[in-house]
Amino acid sequence: MSADIYKKVRANPKFAELEGKRSRFALLLTAIVMASYYGMMMIVAFAPEVMRTPISTGSTLTIGVPIGAAIIIGSWLLTGWFVNRSNGEFDTINNEIVREATK
Template identity: 85%
Template sequence: MSAEIYKRVRANPRFSELEGKRSRFAYLLTAIVMLTYYGMMMLVAFAPEVLRTPISEGSMLTIGVPIGATIIIGSWLLTGWFVNRSNGEFDQLNNEIIREASK
């Protein structure tokens, strides 16, 4: 990309829109993942008895296992959401900005 096209891309108001949308979305997903992981670590540190609780009477499986699995699967789903939105909305906006700057 030439320096002139780069300047036109940066000057385009839609570039600021793309940058803002992408950043806010990334920060939101980061906050969700961090809160769930650190929430789990806080439970481990300060209330381990909650995680030791059996799922049912006489069960060897504790409530901590499905909670941990949910956090991991939830992180995968959030990653998929980010990739889906990036490949759709963000790429479309990016292509439009580049097309406008190339004129």
């Protein structure tokens, strides 16, 4: 692309909108994932008895296993949400910006 097209893209108010929406969304999802991972690590470090509590009496499976699995599955779901929104809303705005810049 030429420098002229880059200038048109940067000057387009939709570009600032796209940049803001995408950044806020990515930061929100990052905060959710980081809080869940670090929250679990803090519990493991400072209250390990919580994570080693059996799910039921006589069970060898502890509460930490489903919590860890939920964090992993939740992270996958959040990634899917980001990809879905990126391929929908964000790509639509991006295509409009490119169309306007190449006029």
